[in-house]
Amino acid sequence: MKRLFLLGLVLLATATTYAGGYRVSLQGQRGLAMGHTGVAVVNNAELAFFNPAGLVFLENKINVAVGASAVFSDVVWQNEEFGQTARTDSPVGTPFYAYFSYKLSEKFSVGLAAYTPYGSSVAWEKDWAGSHLVNDIELAAIYVQALASYKITDNLSVGGGPIYVSGSVNFNRNLNRTLTDLDGDRANVTIDASGVSAWGWSAGAMWRPIDSLTIGVNYRSEILVEAESGDADFENIPNSPLTPFSDTQFDATLPLPAELTIGASYQLNDQWLFAFDYNRTFWDVYESLDVDWANPNIPDSKNPRNYKDASIYRFGLQYAANETFVLRAGYYFDESPVQSGYFAPETPRNDSNNFTGGLTVNVTDKIAIDASFLYSRFKDIDESYDYYQENGQNVPFEGTYKSSAFVPGLGVTIKI
């Protein structure tokens, strides 16, 4: 009981966030409860995401892990010069995962995975002070992956497979700071594209030099989601030849960056496991969000982003209390890919400290319930987005931001 209490303190003391940019690190309740570590943790079918090389080390023939999280994430913004305040009222995000692996032989496993590593759901008050940058955005990408995991030697394995992505985006912003129709309703545009498909891959390796130590590496490739002929719906456009806006189609590319993870886990004894992961997300690819309108009269929308590669440092521990309960806690530090002066309110993320916790209840030998939570702690940050232009002149959008995120999650693990 005393140990449980101590673990509780660790949970309270550490906070976790979810990742910078529009990366959503919620790909398994067990991993997440341990700071979203897992590249070197052989635990359950979550390995399909964290490191497919490890699937072959799972003891059971059939492994299933499914789960979902509820993302409660909001942002408050204020500008002291003008006395403005705004809050997001973002819908609850529900990223999910479903993993399955099947051991064909001692040396070879296959698997299937579906997960949602990228996404964003931000809804500001309509026509708020930054509405010329974003009113609301919904970004989702579902990854579906076939996997193979092969044991080269008793303590070394590799794994990987192709990824099919189906992406969607719905983004609304006002056209500028002032254009309205006669009744003062702000002119805005919604771009919408769904079912945009793309391909990628991931591959990993796992090495267990001694029984208690596992080392892993995993790489997920960059995937460019290229929306072609999506719908652009212009609303509240004044009836005038002096504005070029009318409903049209658009092309745009959103990169889902590559991610490299290296990590290790150490089994201290039957009860305690420690894990450490290092993530590098290759955000450099996200230089600019450019929207190319089919209607040639509408000037293309260029929105510099200038993201930079960013690192995440993850720590987790697991305590097997008894046959029924396994408790977990973790922490990660998430470096934001967003650079100063490029702080756009569609993904207003600064560096964050993230605290996780959770537990598994083994209902039977075969079925376990996995619960986790994540709390992301952001500091107040004074930032601006400097690259919005009016009449060829940069008009910075400035203010103090603070984000928060709390993400409870529930999953099931099945081992047969």
Add this chain to the structure above:
Amino acid sequence: MKNYYKYIAILALGVVSCEPELENAIEDGEVYSNGQADFSNYVAVGNSLTAGYADGALYITGQENSYPNILAQKFAVTQQTDGFTQPLMNDNAGGLLLGGTQITQNRFVLAVGANGQPRPARYGGAAPTTDITNKLSGSFNNMGVPGAKSYHLVAPGYGNVAGVPSGLANPYFARFASADNATVLADALAQDPTFFTLWIGNNDVLGYATSGGTGEFQLGNTDFASYGANDITDPTAFSMVYGQIAGALAQTADGVLLTIPDVTSAPYFTTVPNNALALDAATAAQLTGYFQAVAGVFAGGLMAQGVPAEQAQALASQYAIQFNEGPNRFLIDVPVTQANPLGFRQMTENELLLLTIDQTALAGGYGSVQLTQEVGEVLAILQAGGSPTPEQAQILFGAVSGIDDKDALDSEELQYISQATNLFNDAIEANAETLGLGLVDVNETLSQLKDQGIPFDGGVITSDFVTGGAFSLDGIHLTPRGYAVIANEIITEINATYGSNVPKADVGSYGTVTLSQDVQ
């Protein structure tokens, strides 16, 4: 074990309900202060500029961007306030109805004309729906009454709808006056304002200016009842009535007084240049020749009446106007006097033409000469060395088409305007000092807009018509962006006078002119 679940549950609930909170949150009242002022019940008193009038009409979105409404929104982040109510119109078309009949015009919008050029036109996309016989109930913090002069604020019956057709009452005030015999000032005072702004007096000179100076300067006449709509109020009478209004408001409330801008800072008076008579070399020579002929014939006529040659030529020489290739100043009609028997002259550098002048007529010779065939025949006679008959001389003189009084402000009229404006502003400044109130020199602000513009994060706001951003399409009233500039000047003055910290308005987020092709 059960306890442990409990902890998890409490922890989970605790964090879920936890919205992000900033350290110094505006929402928590931690950033600003009202200082010595109390903004809890702010009342704005004034005319169209206070009402949020723009584009030649009053309409909802204009009212929403009135400077008092902008101020009230900023006051509300410094302390608890009772809110700010305005007598909102019924629509965004802008015209007023009296018992179903339209009595004021719809707003202007910017429309592209048949020639492809954008120009202001009256909105015609929807019929106006604001009938002044539908009386609004309740009191209104925005006591801006379009058209009100200083003395109207203390005139009983100014809000009596029965007086509207005869011009004795104001249709805007008739909508929300508390009673038929109420005054604007009494209705303002009845609200027990804790803070006020007063911007009145513009119309005491503006009516004269927009009429092209067709009214009188009522210097020395303190009987308001005898004034016409286009007259300039006597400055002494203005000073008295202004002192009465400001004094009454200042008895219980702090506040800010605003000065009257010089009319010449508004694009209504500065957009049409007085030298827009663009001539090529041949036409210039033709016109010069014409006026030499006029001077010659006129001198000849005088001499025929026995005037000594030297004197006759001196008097006639004013009509030998020289025209040059390029821009030339227009001619205006002036009263016939002994010194100017033909009653016209060329405009001088500072004289102004009004925005409403007929541009088609200008292009057709209004402001210069209507060179008809008949005139050409007379000129031919003169060139051949012949002498015109008196009838032919009349044809010659009659071809001059000087600009009418109503379309221009001449130097004498401008002098009256300037004299009155200065005296009104002296009175306003004296009241601010005596009553210990804030003073905003709008005159200075608008000169700045006219001369070099006021920079903001998206460029520079200027007084240029349509494109400058400060003035609406009527050329006199401001755009939301222009009103935001005024609001910021008031905020600066409030912060300095009352030790408060009120945030500014972000002028770049306020719009300018509205586009529409739905025009009359």
